Amino acid sequence: MNHPAPPHLTRVPGILYGGDYNPEQWPEEVWAEDARLMRKAGVTMVTVGVFSWARLQPGPDSWDFDWLDRLLDLLHAHGVAVDLATATASPPAWLVRAHPDILPVTADGVRLEFGSRQHYCPSSPHYRSAALRLTQALAERYADHPALALWHIHNEYGDHVTECFCPRSAAHFRDWLRDRYGTVDALNHAWGTAFWSQHYRTLDEIEPPRTAPGPVNPTQLLDWRRFCSDALLALHRAERDVLAQLSPDTPATTNFMSMLKPLDYWTWAQHEDLVSDDAYPDPADPHAHVTASLNYDLMRSLKGGKPWLLLEQAPSAVSWRPVNVPKKPGLQRLWSLQALARGADGIMYFQWRASRAGAEKYHSALLPHRGTRARGWQETVRFGADLARLGELAGSRVTADVAIVLDWHSWWALEADDHPSARMRWPDLLRPWYTALHARRTTITFVPPDAELDGYRAVLAPNLHLLRPEHAQRITAYVHGGGHFVCGPFSGVVDGHDHIHDGGAPGPLRTALGLSVDEFWPVPDAQTVRLTSGAEATLWTEWIVPEDAETVDTYASGPLAGRPAVTRNTHGSGTAWYVSCHLGHDIGAVLDRALTAAGVRPLLDAPEGVEATVRTGAHGTYLFLLNHGDRPTSTPLAGAYAAGGTDLLTGQPAHGHVHLEPLGAAVVRVHPDPQGERT
Numbered sequence: 001m002n003h004p005a006p007p008h009l010t011r012v013p014g015i016l017y018g019g020d021y022n023p024e025q026w027p028e029e030v031w032a033e034d035a036r037l038m039r040k041a042g043v044t045m046v047t048v049g050v051f052s053w054a055r056l057q058p059g060p061d062s063w064d065f066d067w068l069d070r071l072l073d074l075l076h077a078h079g080v081a082v083d084l085a086t087a088t089a090s091p092p093a094w095l096v097r098a099h100p101d102i103l104p105v106t107a108d109g110v111r112l113e114f115g116s117r118q119h120y121c122p123s124s125p126h127y128r129s130a131a132l133r134l135t136q137a138l139a140e141r142y143a144d145h146p147a148l149a150l151w152h153i154h155n156e157y158g159d160h161v162t163e164c165f166c167p168r169s170a171a172h173f174r175d176w177l178r179d180r181y182g183t184v185d186a187l188n189h190a191w192g193t194a195f196w197s198q199h200y201r202t203l204d205e206i207e208p209p210r211t212a213p214g215p216v217n218p219t220q221l222l223d224w225r226r227f228c229s230d231a232l233l234a235l236h237r238a239e240r241d242v243l244a245q246l247s248p249d250t251p252a253t254t255n256f257m258s259m260l261k262p263l264d265y266w267t268w269a270q271h272e273d274l275v276s277d278d279a280y281p282d283p284a285d286p287h288a289h290v291t292a293s294l295n296y297d298l299m300r301s302l303k304g305g306k307p308w309l310l311l312e313q314a315p316s317a318v319s320w321r322p323v324n325v326p327k328k329p330g331l332q333r334l335w336s337l338q339a340l341a342r343g344a345d346g347i348m349y350f351q352w353r354a355s356r357a358g359a360e361k362y363h364s365a366l367l368p369h370r371g372t373r374a375r376g377w378q379e380t381v382r383f384g385a386d387l388a389r390l391g392e393l394a395g396s397r398v399t400a401d402v403a404i405v406l407d408w409h410s411w412w413a414l415e416a417d418d419h420p421s422a423r424m425r426w427p428d429l430l431r432p433w434y435t436a437l438h439a440r441r442t443t444i445t446f447v448p449p450d451a452e453l454d455g456y457r458a459v460l461a462p463n464l465h466l467l468r469p470e471h472a473q474r475i476t477a478y479v480h481g482g483g484h485f486v487c488g489p490f491s492g493v494v495d496g497h498d499h500i501h502d503g504g505a506p507g508p509l510r511t512a513l514g515l516s517v518d519e520f521w522p523v524p525d526a527q528t529v530r531l532t533s534g535a536e537a538t539l540w541t542e543w544i545v546p547e548d549a550e551t552v553d554t555y556a557s558g559p560l561a562g563r564p565a566v567t568r569n570t571h572g573s574g575t576a577w578y579v580s581c582h583l584g585h586d587i588g589a590v591l592d593r594a595l596t597a598a599g600v601r602p603l604l605d606a607p608e609g610v611e612a613t614v615r616t617g618a619h620g621t622y623l624f625l626l627n628h629g630d631r632p633t634s635t636p637l638a639g640a641y642a643a644g645g646t647d648l649l650t651g652q653p654a655h656g657h658v659h660l661e662p663l664g665a666a667v668v669r670v671h672p673d674p675q676g677e678r679t
Contacts, residue, residue: 009274009309009345010149010251012044012081014391016309016346017384019366021046023071024055025355031071034353035078037367041377042384046075046352047311049085049138050155051117054092057134065141072147081149083311083348084142086239088131089155090117099126104164107211112161116359121164122231123172128238135239136246143247151252152311153239156278162262163228165208174203176227190497191219218416219498225412229264237271255311256302258295259427261415264408266448269302278312278350281335284325287435289338289628293611294434296342298406301446305397307345310336315349315376316364326364329375330663333383334626337665340390341613341624343398347387389648390667396617400445401457402437402600404430405475407449410466413498414490421522423539424490426463429582433462433488436588441603441612442595453478458598460591462488464509468496472508479512480572484598486591487513489540489580490520505542512576514548514569521560529558529581531565535589537581541565544580552577552590566590604641607633610660622648623668627660634659643671 009016018038023031038046048071049056057063072082096102096114104121105111112119120127135153142148163169181187184203193199198217200206209216209224236254243252251273256265258279269275277299281288299308313336317326327335336347354365368374411426437444444460449471453459459478464487472492479485492506501507505517521541523529529537532554541560549569555561567578577594579587603612609629615622623641627633634657637644644655645668654668 008394009307010045010081012149014044014394015340015387016045016348017387018043018046018080018352019349020050020312020351021048021353022051022351022355023048024052024067025357026353028067028070030353031074034367035074035080037372038075038080038352039078041366041381042388043080043352043366045081045083045149045346045348047083047085047152047348048072048075049087050152051087051090052085053087053090053134056087056138057092059094060098063137065137068142072142072145076145076147080147082145082147083150083152084138084148085152086131086135086138086154086243088134088153088239091120091127091130095126095130099124101166101168102127104161105166105169107163107165107209109165109210111166116160118156118160120161121166121169122161122228122235123164123166123169125168128235131235132238132242135242139243139246143250148247148250151243151247151250153236153243153252153254156255156257157232157236158260158262159257162232163208163224165210169231170207172231173208173224173227174206176230177203177206177223180223191217191223192497192499193217215418218413218418221416222409222413222498225262226264226409229262229267229408232263233268233271236268240271253309253311256299259298261408261411261426265298265302266408272303274306274309275299275302276309276311279310279339280312280314280318282321282325283317283327283331284323289335289611290435290438291431292335292338293342293438294431296339296344297444298446300343300398305343305399305445307343307395307397309346309348310339310344311346311348312350313339313348314364315366315380316368317362319360319363324362328663329379332379333386334628334663334665336383337386337624337667338611338626340393340667341398341611341615341626343615345394347383386649389651392619392648392669393615393617393622393667396615396619396622398443398613398615400443401455402442402444402595403447403451403453403456403459404433404444405449405451405459405461405464406446407464407466407471409496410449410464412466413494414463414465416498420520421540423522423525424463424465424582428539429463429488432584432587433460433591435585436591438611439588439608440592441606442600443603443613450474453483454481456483457600458484458486458595460486461491464491466494466496466498467492467501467507467509469508472512475509476512476571479574479576482573484575484594485512486577486579486594489542489582506578509576510547512569512571513567513578514546514571514576515564515567515578516545516547517542517580518545519543523558523582529560530556531581532556533589535583535586537565537583539582542580544578549578552593555581604635605638606635609633610635619669621670623666623670625658625660625666625668627662627664630662632659632661632664637668641668641670644668645670
């Protein structure tokens with residue numbers, strides 16, 4: 001059960017600021033210095049106890065909470081709130097040795113060993129009971145502690161272990177299948193077991209999809225993906241239920257990992273009081289800020305537009321890439337403000353004090369190894385002051401009139417084996433569409449396939465490979481009622497059981513799109529196909545047969561030369577576009593036409609490299625302008641923002657144009673529009 005949404009993410013006012021704090025790695029005399037420096041930096045909340053299980057519970061029947069009592073008292077005395085972790089992400093050695101079946105088993109039958117983290121089988125009853133016992137002990141002791149502001153359940157579910165193939169997992173999978181199908185006959189139909197003599201007499205004959213001589217049943221693999229997401233969610237919900245019973249007045253979260261394939265975050269988000277994310281854009285990637293923007297839009301979307309929490313990011317370099325490039329001066333500030341621009345109400349980091357030992361000792365921190373003399377510390381203090389100036393933004397929201405449909409089940413089905421092309425990967429199909437919208441300062445929201453669509457000017461589906469008829473009906477009704485829909489290739493191919501729709505693609509979207517797909521024509525690696533418009537397709541093309549749709553663009557080269565490539569169909573009062581090929585960044589031209597027809601306009605006419613978003617709340621409207629480029633820029637304030645306002649970061653007026661240095665930013669509290677044009 002979720003708590004009512006507070007005016008802020010937690011009881012802590014303003015924008016949250018802080019990071020993971022691991023005091024068990026340090027002598028206790030260091031703690032007082034840490035608390036003093038946190039106050040100096042403007043830190044308002046720290047995450048404590050993420051990997052403290054062995055310290056909190058040194059043995060099966062021994063507990064050590066005294067150190068945590070002293071720590072929480074110290075932090076509270078210095079005005080620092082606590083996001084208290086349940087510490088269940090890494091079982092201690094004594095538990096693993098007492099119950100070796102806790103350790104997960106790979107599809108090849110290899111049991112993974114102790115010595116890292118997340119070394120547990122999601123279906124292990126010994127792990128579950130021990131984790132709940134620890135969670136209960138923490139909740140009973142700290143539910144009323146004045147430092148407690150947020151519960152942090154586990155840590156980064158699915159980071160290292162998303163599945164286990166041991167006998168206990170097999171039994172759990174069979175129980176899950178019984179709940180899903182009821183009878184073995186229903187399962188045999190869903191799995192298409194008439195193929196390759198895979199028929200089952202009873203559900204007890206079923207095992208997980210371990211390594212096999214050849215391709216494994218694709219629907220079995222799809223259900224396995226569903227089961228693995230649900231199995232981890234069941235662990236999370238069990239801890240969540242303990243906290244809800246013993247600490248009902250404190251919100252709880254678990255840190256998501258941006259757009260993570262193994263976990264269906266639409267389902268997971270239903271069990272979060274607030275969504276939090278761990279995000280690690282690569283400073284060596286010149287386009288990293290676009291991917292980060294995409295992920296932040298997803299986090300905001302998961303709870304219907306509510307503010308979310310950036311719970312982890314790197315102050316500078318990480319420690320786990322082949323080459324770990326630091327963030328140049330100003331980049332940490334810019335990228336953190338980007339999260340605020342996309343709806344975050346808190347900016348947290350991993351971690352507070354840099355570790356001296358362990359796998360992450362080269363990972364950056366708010367307080368680096370060099371201490372207060374380090375460049376990073378100076379940025380830590382300056383950014384804390386920035387966030388203090390932005391406190392009034394807390395609770396404000398980002399809105400969008402363009403939606404992108406995201407379905408984890410379709411993602412899993414799309415990337416199965418033995419398809420016409422192994423190159424059709426959801427992130428690769430999505431990214432060019434999102435990049436085009438980002439460059440055009442068009443804010444989007446992600447929606448699940450069962451979402452209500454009527455409030456959006458345009459709905460985009462870069463790919464909907466798996467499409468249930470009831471979800472297609474929603475899209476068709478949206479178009480018929482006047483909506484504008486743009487659909488990418490290899491969509492409407494299979495149903496929820498991964499069976500090909502009768503008549504082939506686009507299946508239940510045939511009426512809305514006004515066409516049929518006769519044959520898939522993947523493009524060989526390193527080859528391209530030209531279109532009449534001048535656009536180029538890679539990865540994928542299709543032989544399509546328009547029925548009611550009109551042809552907008554045709555193939556100009558390759559085996560499909562002269563055939564339709566992009567179509568547009570009028571259905572009822574609306575319009576549905578179909579793009580039968582992967583156009584990469586050339587998709588922008590198609591989206592321009594479709595969005596213009598839908599009445600979607602860019603937020604502002606800003607220079608290249610300047611990101612623009614708006615948050616609106618009880619205290620006003622806030623225009624974010626972020627310069628991701630390496631040159632100074634000047635953005636004209638026009639239209640609804642022509643009245644200008646005040647840059648909260650500097651306290652200076654913003655009129656006419658906003659000038660930004662490289663990696664510069666402005667957060668303008670916009671003056672009321674005397675003409676009433678702002679929406």
